[in-house]
Amino acid sequence: MKTLFFNIKELVQIRDSSTLKVQGEEMKKLPTIKNAFLVVEDEKITDFGSMSDLQNFNADQVIDSRGQMILPAWCDSHTHIVYAGNRESEFVDRINGLSYEEIASKGGGILNSAKKLEESSEQELFEQASQRIKEVMRLGTGAIEIKSGYGLSLESELKMLKVIKMLKDTFAMDIKATFLGAHAFPNQFKENKNAYVDLICDQMIPEVASQNLADFIDVFCEVGYFDVVQTEKILKAGKAYNMIPKIHVNQFNSIGGIEVGVKCKALSVDHLEVMNEDDFEILKGSEVMPVALPSCSYFLSIPYTPARKIIDEGLPLALATDFNPGSTPSGNMNFVVSTACIKMKITPEEAINAATINGAYAMGLSNSSGSITKGKDANLIIYKDIPSLNFIPYAFGSNLIDKVMIKGSFI
Numbered sequence: 265m266k267t268l269f270f271n272i273k274e275l276v277q278i279r280d281s282s283t284l285k286v287q288g289e290e291m292k293k294l295p296t297i298k299n300a301f302l303v304v305e306d307e308k309i310t311d312f313g314s315m316s317d318l319q320n321f322n323a324d325q326v327i328d329s330r331g332q333m334i335l336p337a338w339c340d341s342h343t344h345i346v347y348a349g350n351r352e353s354e355f356v357d358r359i360n361g362l363s364y365e366e367i368a369s370k371g372g373g374i375l376n377s378a379k380k381l382e383e384s385s386e387q388e389l390f391e392q393a394s395q396r397i398k399e400v401m402r403l404g405t406g407a408i409e410i411k412s413g414y415g416l417s418l419e420s421e422l423k424m425l426k427v428i429k430m431l432k433d434t435f436a437m438d439i440k441a442t443f444l445g446a447h448a449f450p451n452q453f454k455e456n457k458n459a460y461v462d463l464i465c466d467q468m469i470p471e472v473a474s475q476n477l478a479d480f481i482d483v484f485c486e487v488g489y490f491d492v493v494q495t496e497k498i499l500k501a502g503k504a505y506n507m508i509p510k511i512h513v514n515q516f517n518s519i520g521g522i523e524v525g526v527k528c529k530a531l532s533v534d535h536l537e538v539m540n541e542d543d544f545e546i547l548k549g550s551e552v553m554p555v556a557l558p559s560c561s562y563f564l565s566i567p568y569t570p571a572r573k574i575i576d577e578g579l580p581l582a583l584a585t586d587f588n589p590g591s592t593p594s595g596n597m598n599f600v601v602s603t604a605c606i607k608m609k610i611t612p613e614e615a616i617n618a619a620t621i622n623g624a625y626a627m628g629l630s631n632s633s634g635s636i637t638k639g640k641d642a643n644l645i646i647y648k649d650i651p652s653l654n655f656i657p658y659a660f661g662s663n664l665i666d667k668v669m670i671k672g673s674f675i
């Protein structure tokens with residue numbers, strides 16, 4: 265099957281295959297071709313260029329894209345979309361001024377999500393998550409990472425990871441799985457936290473690895489959750505089984521987690537709402553991708569990641585949703601890109617780079633996603649007739665997407 269798009273108003277984020285990520289000043293540049301063509305054969309992008317260089321119109325499907333811009337689909341490198349039920353009553357409680365403890369006693373919080381998950385079957389979880397996957401694909405997401413972490417027991421963590429495996433087998437889009445047993449401490453380990461760390465390292469990680477259920481290992485490194493010593497131990501245990509580290513770090517406090525991430529050669533360090541000067545220095549010279557989650561800051565009314573400073577310091581930045589029932593019940597990357605521009609003062613070019621090529625890097629998908637590159641997957645967003653690239657983040661809340669293509673097929 266060969267598809268030719270012609271008369272494309274602007275083909276955005278064209279790269280050669282050697283560009284794996286962009287950082288600092290480079291993030292201000294978003295290479296495009298105006299009045300372009302694009303050829304898709306089966307799942308892949310095989311050719312593109314200026315209309316003046318188009319040799320012939322031979323294709324099974326020829327699409328006149330007059331007035332339309334085409335971008336690579338979004339790469340969402342941080343989600344928790346396998347979960348049971350929603351927490352909208354907690355949302356209303358928070359509006360009404362209830363404290364975290366009062367909400368937890370009424371049935372809110374991570375531990376209550378864990379309880380609901382324990383009571384749900386694999387099939388129920390799969391069906392709920394499938395609806396969310398379908399929704400985010402329609403919103404232009406073409407590759408996604410999904411974490412476990414509402415199980416907090418060997419049995420329930422395996423259940424979550426098996427659901428992620430079912431999603432991988434069902435949907436065309438690339439899905440990466442992350443084992444996040446270290447999301448919170450279960451109640452029975454409140455007095456002996458290291459025993460839970462041992463359970464993760466000695467039992468959960470080997471079992472998850474033996475069933476080949478996780479690409480990445482993740483830890484919530486934060487005051488009251490996993491400290492830096494526990495974080496390093498878990499990341500190293502995962503690495504021994506070929507799981508690549510990613511970390512939730514610096515959401516509320518800077519406690520040295522970024523240093524642990526760099527030391528363990530993490531693929532990404534995520535959240536980063538609270539950064540001190542040392543944290544920036546530690547990231548410089550590393551290959552770690554900083555990931556900001558502006559929808560989470562929006563929903564919780566907490567500070568935004570200092571994305572402007574991260575880029576001005578010469579570092580790269582990726583953007584992701586953090587889609588989860590507690591702090592970000594939204595998987596809309598279009599909103600993430602707008603919010604990054606509006607609240608974090610980064611330019612549309614920087615935000616689009618962060619949500620495409622750098623997001624792909626943060627999932628280890630640099631060779632297949634994140635840009636218009638020959639040989640990469642044909643994951644595309646075809647926009648309605650919009651006046652300019654800047655209109656995409658500017659018109660926040662409007663649905664500007666005409667069609668989405670994932671691996672060569674319209675969804």
Ligand SMILES: [Zn+2]
Binds near residue numbers: 342343344512586
């Ligand atoms: Zn998260």
